[in-house]
Amino acid sequence: MAHTYNWNWSVLFQHPYLGWLISGAEVSLALAACMWVLAFTLGSLVGVASTLPNRYVRALAAAYVEVLRNIPPIVQIFVWYFVVPQLLPPALGMYVKRDLPHSAFWTAVVGLGLFISARVAEHVRAGIEAIPRSLVQASLATGLSAAQSYRHVRLPIAYRNIVPVLTSEFLICFKVSAIALTIGVMEMTAQSRQVEFYTAHGIEAFTAATLFYLVFSAIFSVGTTFAERAMRIRG
């Protein structure tokens, strides 16, 4: 390491930098949580749709997945932030862009959440398709309607089998949330860059951000390992 670098770890605990980092951590967690709720809801709907007998519904679900997962998330965020408000009726576009509180935050939630929802949809579809045909036929033979068979047989089994991939998708939400900084959301990576900019203590600032991501991922992984064990279908 070049001896020109001037170390000062205490800068991380000084006012206002500590406050910036804490608020960055909060924003990152809030982003990940909101993205996950959106991605899980839409991903579940589209995933189920892609297993339905109707050809047109399946084609629509496939188009949704292909479009959203083949465009880089930063491009999707820019489209939601810069293009969509212009295509809306002027009053609504103005509201979304200017008057909506935290409009960049919510745009990031939508843009990144939709990107993840395509991934979730694929997991849900795979989970439903992995259920043995005989089990589906048996459920229908007992007199359940197709909807009841989804509700009481297919979905409970599918979701319990895909818990591990769904928890790892949450961690992907958590990491991908950093892309929100490109439209000015001050999440953890953006705050650490701001600390670097103001103090020239980049190594300390990025270390703080890195530790935040590592520690949260580790805690989350340990927690979900227990949850996965509890949710696993035995036998």
Add this chain to the structure above:
Amino acid sequence: MTSFDVHIIVRSLPFLWKGMQLSIALAVYSAVVGISMGVVLAIMRLSSIRPLAWLSYVYVNLLRSVPLLLILLWFYLLVPLLTGHPVGAFSSALIAFAMFEAAYYAEIIRAGIESIPARQSQAALSTGLTRWQAMRHVVLPQAFANMTPSLLAQGILLFMDTSLVVVVGLRDFMATASIIATQQARVVELYTFVALVYFVICFAASRAVGLLRRRVSAA
């Protein structure tokens, strides 16, 4: 909103193409370096020498737990400090991508090596090959044949990831479009075009990888 102006895109094509060349170069170079590093990391991970396996495990999980954007910022800051002179945004982004993607490639390659039955390397060792020769001439060629589709799929993700280099000031496809969009006040046209181009490239490439995957698993 004024009407959709196709001419602005046509007029900007030479500039956009320059950006696209940077995106492609970054993706190809870092895929090559990343796969090479991935092979080393995978072999370390499967090695019976504990510290090597542990080192590879820590590396892979560290890089996979941190956002790519933060890694880009790290290398943009660190590479000039470590080398003692400015290296330019392209080199530092290339190093960052190669090291980041190596962690993902390592997992694909490890799975590929583990998919080769143990009797293959036992047979190779019994013919008198050394362990390294067995890996080099028997296990790795078969493993690469199996994992080519996964490596290519990861390459598509890498190509999409290169759109993040705007944070270190590089002018890739996305960044050049962004510059024109702001200067000409034509955000709708430019960002729609960027989304369309990425979609066409990545969708076609994923389809091709899907076909290849079916052929590999049928063989």
